[in-house]
Amino acid sequence: MKEILDKYVIKDMSSWENVNADLVITDPPFGIEFSGKNGNYHRNADNVVSGYVEWSVPEYGEKIQQLLECIKKNLKENGQALIFSGWNNSNVIHEKIIGFNGLTLRGKLYWTYNFAPACKMRPAHNVYEIYWITNGDRWHFHNRCSTHHCQIGEPNLTTLNFKRDYKVNMPKYPTRLPFKLLQCVIEHFSNKNDLIFDPLCGSGMVGVVSHKLERNFIMGDLNKNGKIVFQHLLDYYLNKNGLIQDQKLMTWWKK
Numbered sequence: 001m002k003e004i005l006d007k008y009v010i011k012d013m014s015s016w017e018n019v020n021a022d023l024v025i026t027d028p029p030f031g032i033e034f035s036g037k038n039g040n041y042h043r044n045a046d047n048v049v050s051g052y053v054e055w056s057v058p059e060y061g062e063k064i065q066q067l068l069e070c071i072k073k074n075l076k077e078n079g080q081a082l083i084f085s086g087w088n089n090s091n092v093i094h095e096k097i098i099g100f101n102g103l104t105l106r107g108k109l110y111w112t113y114n115f116a117p118a119c120k121m122r123p124a125h126n127v128y129e130i131y132w133i134t135n136g137d138r139w140h141f142h143n144r145c146s147t148h149h150c151q152i153g154e155p156n157l158t159t160l161n162f163k164r165d166y167k168v169n170m171p172k173y174p175t176r177l178p179f180k181l182l183q184c185v186i187e188h189f190s191n192k193n194d195l196i197f198d199p200l201c202g203s204g205m206v207g208v209v210s211h212k213l214e215r216n217f218i219m220g221d222l223n224k225n226g227k228i229v230f231q232h233l234l235d236y237y238l239n240k241n242g243l244i245q246d247q248k249l250m251t252w253w254k255k
């Protein structure tokens, strides 16, 4: 267990060097003054750990530039990256990728999910954009994954429909990505034993799923509380899988 925990390092994204990753999967802060503790999110805020580092709107472009530099210097020659984005600042991410010398935008995926802030005043968004970028002209891609995405109906690598998997009885990390979504992209974009890197890893979910799928991983975050959540998630997925029930979503909108 300690060996796996040590692959989560508390450090700034800009201080990584020569990781030589096959695949980067990363989910930058949204730039929306997000604390993860907002009452309109669908959970008890007391269970959510603190310490999430948000990026302010004025610095957002510069931070994305630093993230792209981090990706460039830590990818293998034919490595690739998937960058998640909420809708608010996705134009900034798009423009920065297009203008970045040495990384190529190959396409965009959309993750649709069962969660949206309770917005009474306007339609709520429940989609993330995922930018697919490559370092060179060659990359790994598998046509089929083993989730429902490819096992039921026609696989369509533009729209990924996965529910968030809430957990009970453990500390929570704001914006934790669900297991099956990560399984889907990891199986499509990497091979067994590949090295997967996430410099903004939060709960460390990218590492949990990589490990379960026999990929190697390395990751980091500035928030030391993220590592506490990672430890609980490892315990859940490696030791107690199935013993703690996933939380059923309340049907609050029907009341």
Ligand SMILES: C[S@@+](CC[C@H](N)C(=O)[O-])C[C@H]1O[C@@H](n2cnc3c(N)ncnc32)[C@H](O)[C@@H]1O
Pocket (backbone or CB within 6 Å): 011, 012, 013, 014, 026, 027, 028, 029, 030, 051, 052, 053, 054, 173, 174, 175, 176, 177, 199, 200, 201, 202, 203, 204, 205, 206, 220, 221, 222, 223, 226
């Ligand atoms: C959207 S969250 C990632 C959530 C993660 N994908 C998960 O599944 O839990 C973005 C993370 O970036 C971290 N962060 C912000 N600035 C950072 C920096 N300069 N270096 C490292 N981590 C940073 C935040 O603390 C936060 O945990």
